[in-house]
Amino acid sequence: MISHRLIVLSVVSALMVWAAFLPMQNVSAQSVLLSNLRTSEQTAAAPSKAPSKASSMVKSEAAASEQHSVLRKLPAKDDTVPDPFLNPSIPPASPPDVGAILQSSGVEDALESPKSSPRGAHEDLDALLWLRTSVEFDALTRQAFAAATQKLGEALVDPDWEALVAAERTGAASASRPPCVIVDVDETMLDNSGFQLERIQSDTEYETDIWNKFVKRRASPAIEGAADFVKACRASGVKVFFVTNREAKVEAATRDNLISQGLMTASDPDQILSKNEQPDWTSDKASRRSIVAQNYRVLLLVGDDLNDFLSAKNLTIAQRKLLFQAHQKNWGQSWFVVPNPNYGSWEQATIGNDYSAPLEKKRALKMQTLGEAAQ
Numbered sequence: 239m240i241s242h243r244l245i246v247l248s249v250v251s252a253l254m255v256w257a258a259f260l261p262m263q264n265v266s267a268q269s270v271l272l273s274n275l276r277t278s279e280q281t282a283a284a285p286s287k288a289p290s291k292a293s294s295m296v297k298s299e300a301a302a303s304e305q306h307s308v309l310r311k312l313p314a315k316d317d318t319v320p321d322p323f324l325n326p327s328i329p330p331a332s333p334p335d336v337g338a339i340l341q342s343s344g345v346e347d348a349l350e351s352p353k354s355s356p357r358g359a360h361e362d363l364d365a366l367l368w369l370r371t372s373v374e375f376d377a378l379t380r381q382a383f384a385a386a387t388q389k390l391g392e393a394l395v396d397p398d399w400e401a402l403v404a405a406e407r408t409g410a411a412s413a414s415r416p417p418c419v420i421v422d423v424d425e426t427m428l429d430n431s432g433f434q435l436e437r438i439q440s441d442t443e444y445e446t447d448i449w450n451k452f453v454k455r456r457a458s459p460a461i462e463g464a465a466d467f468v469k470a471c472r473a474s475g476v477k478v479f480f481v482t483n484r485e486a487k488v489e490a491a492t493r494d495n496l497i498s499q500g501l502m503t504a505s506d507p508d509q510i511l512s513k514n515e516q517p518d519w520t521s522d523k524a525s526r527r528s529i530v531a532q533n534y535r536v537l538l539l540v541g542d543d544l545n546d547f548l549s550a551k552n553l554t555i556a557q558r559k560l561l562f563q564a565h566q567k568n569w570g571q572s573w574f575v576v577p578n579p580n581y582g583s584w585e586q587a588t589i590g591n592d593y594s595a596p597l598e599k600k601r602a603l604k605m606q607t608l609g610e611a612a613q
Contacts, residue, residue, distance in 0.1 A: 361601070362434055365579035369431045376462040379576050383463030386538055386574040387470045390419070393537035393572065394474060401536045401572035403548050403565070406528045418534035419471055420527060422541035423482035423492065423510075425578040427501055428458040434580050443597075444581075446485075453488045453495075460499035461576060467540075468501050476537065478502075479509050481526045481546075486515040524549045542578035550583060552591045555607070558584070 369375050393399040397413040401420075424430050433452045437443065471478050478501075484492050489512045496502040502509065511519065511526040518525050523545060530536060544550040547568070550561055562569075569575070586593055588607040589600045 361604075362580050363438060366431055366434050366438065368579065369429075370435070375577065379461050380463035382540070382574045382576050383467040385570060386419075386540055387467055389571060389574075390470060390474060390476065390538060393417070394476070399535075399537055399572070401539045401568070402527055402531055406524055406531060406548075408528050408531045413535075415533060415535040416477065417475070417537050418477040418479055418530060419538040419540065420479045420481050420530060420536055421539075422543070422546045423480050423484060423496070425461070425542040425580070426540055426546070426576045427461055427464045427480070428495060428499065429461050430458050431580070432458065450485060450488050453484060454491045456491050456495040456498065458495055458499075460501060465500040477509065477534065479511065479530050479534075481511045481523050481530070483513045483521050483523070486512040488512075489515070521545075522549050522551055538572050538574065540574045540576065542576045543582040543584070545583055547573050553583070553587060555587045558587055 393401075394417060400407060421427055430452070433449065436452070442448070468478055480492075480496065480502075482492065489510055492512070493502065493510060496510075497504055511529070513519055513521055527536070527539075539547050541547060544558060544561065548561065548565070550558060553561070565573070589595060589603040592599075592603075595603070
């Protein structure tokens, strides 16, 4: 006795042979029919489970809608077209113009290459997912702060230890000044990935006013390992200075946020040096590091951007690499980097430091830079 499964398979095989010879205008309809037959075969082989009435109605309506959608795109059937399956002496039809079919059906537009569509703020999607979900990011930041803490002990007993480049060193001899470390705030001590998330959800770019409103919420959590590093500094009698490119007008909110995360105490004096707090305190942090060095011996620098360690504004990718190589002895010794794949001077270098460029131009420049890097 022939099983139901064997019958279905036989019918499917016959239809597949038939479909191979039919004129192109019937292919789409045949594909729907074959798909339904394969579904029937799978249903017959699977354990029986009676669907609910509502479920059956929804599925039937969806299938009918799909078939109608396909059939509406087909030309009217020509009943005079001979069937080569029934009459093998008839030569098969010439190959169809697939491009024309895709264009007429609208499928070509749906399959358009992603490179022609702007991604906007979604350029950050993968990087943000990594920052907010991966244990690897937390492990890297904790690793950076642990290494910095270890080097702190070595630096304290070495009177000649200096983290600043020669051009930024000021004041008296090193041994006569109390020790300190300089850290960045954003994406170094505080995690602002919530701000990036909002940019993706709203499909908007960075704007200073929107950023300042976010800062005033005082809601950014501490980066993994940052609070322990600050505790180690305090226990060793080392002061922590926060040199940030947040605006001076949001410094009170920044201070509150740092205190809430155990990165400062309410009794701490002013240890935050914000952008534009003084006339010469620009986005280049060199002048602020020099101010600190007038009265303190800077043992360590911790940041997420090359500019947190030395002046590197508006440099090309090649120039940045030269700076990195010129200071190789500092990395992991007195300079410690917290990873930030979302933004920074590294990104600006990939777009010719033209951060105000339209999104499409930025993306084109990034693709060009990526191609050049692969050569």
